[in-house]
Amino acid sequence: MANKANEFNKYIEQDGRLNFKGAPDEIFMEAFKKIKLFSKPLSEHTVKAYNEDVDSFMDFILNKEVLLSEVNVITIQEYQVYLTSNFANRTAARKLGILKRLVSFGYLTNFYGFSMVEYIDTPKKAKFLTSDKGESTKGERRKLDLEEALIILDALEKVVITKKRYRDVLILRNKLIGFILLTAGLRASEIVNLKWSDIVIHRDRRNNTVNYSVDFSGKGKKPRKVPLNEKVINALYEYRNAISVTYPAYSEDFKGDDRPIFISTTRTDSKADMPQLSYRALHNLIKQAVTIAAANEKISPHWFRHTFVTQLLEQDVPLAIVKDLAGHSDIATTNLYIESMNDNVVNREYSKVDFGI
Secondary structure (H helix, E strand, O other): OHHHHHHHHOOEOOOOOEOOOOOOHHHHHHHHHHHHHOOOOOOHHHHHHHHHHHHHHHHHHHHOOOOHHHOOHHHHHHHHHHHHHHOOHHHHHHHHHHHHHHHHHHHHOOOOOOOOHHHOOOOOOOOOOEEEOOOOOOEEEOOOOHHHHHHHHHHHHHOOOOOHHHHHHHHHHHHHHHHHHHHHOOOHHHHHOOEHHHEEEEEEOOOOEEEEEEEEEOHHHOEEEEEOOHHHHHHHHHHHHHHHHHOOOOOOOOOOOOOEOOEOOOOOOOOOOOOEOOHHHHHHHHHHHHHHOOOOOOOOHHHHHHHHHHHHHHOOOOHHHHHHHHOOOOHHHHHHHHHHOOHHHHHHHHOOOOOOO
16 A cells, blocks of 8 residues: 555645656556545445446457547547447446546546547436336336335345245345335345344333334435334344344344344354345346236336335325435426326326416
8 A cells, every 4th residue: 555655746846736657557556546436435235337337448449459548539439439339328327427537537637638528418318217128228117106106015025035044035025125125115235234223212211102213325426214014023023133143142122233134144143133125136136026916027226215205205105205215316306207207196296286277
């Protein structure tokens, strides 16, 4: 690390500005990642995606036998053709977005002699509520009808085909995953990173009530608090009790337990803490349930998040509260969901309006 720091020092001017003119490609790329891409906390999923996008461009120019410092407008145009021919618009747009940041940083730090940003034409992305259909230019709603969502949740329990010893635990784990996907609107990466200690019990002695919530760090390390539905709470305790019966290392009481809620049974030593369910395993789990339910093969965990937000809006939860529950940084993002509300809801609400005629 010290050697890297010393290398960077060579390219800092007296006024503090960076000047990578003539710098080796690897030094410039290291600086770009450290200063532009990963200068703030990002989720593991985002870090992986950014690294893949950088690697995609580096592999492309390597095959062209072009150094990073030799990249020019022609190289960029060829890369754009390659992306639009091999990737969906949304993916191509993301990769070109990283390229824009790279060449912009290169120009500002004199790695490149002129700005090439204006030559990068980002393809039009469908709004994030849609997915590409492939044969059609029209978008497909990335939102499940509630009935379809419930069928997939039921199928999650049928995915389990394993030894009896783990069977009860996995069925209850999958049931809880489904409930949280639908009723809490968490991202897949947030679900797999949940710890037992993130479950908070709120006791109101004055009103003699007990409420539960999940308090955790969401996307961008933003603190988030989402109330838990009564059925989710029941499923949570059922799952924890099943774990405590199967694995001696776990007790029924989960208070203060910093271990992951959603475990994998790939490790068979029941005396040890069980490993965390991976993002890929959760994604595959949903895909298997989708197959069993004979639903749209494109459905992924994120579709449930869109369903969660849309259901809140359709059932008259105020926009500001929906924004906080979903963990949106900007209410404009929440507003995008309003357009996905179906015609029946629009007609229902319109019928309530009195025009006085």
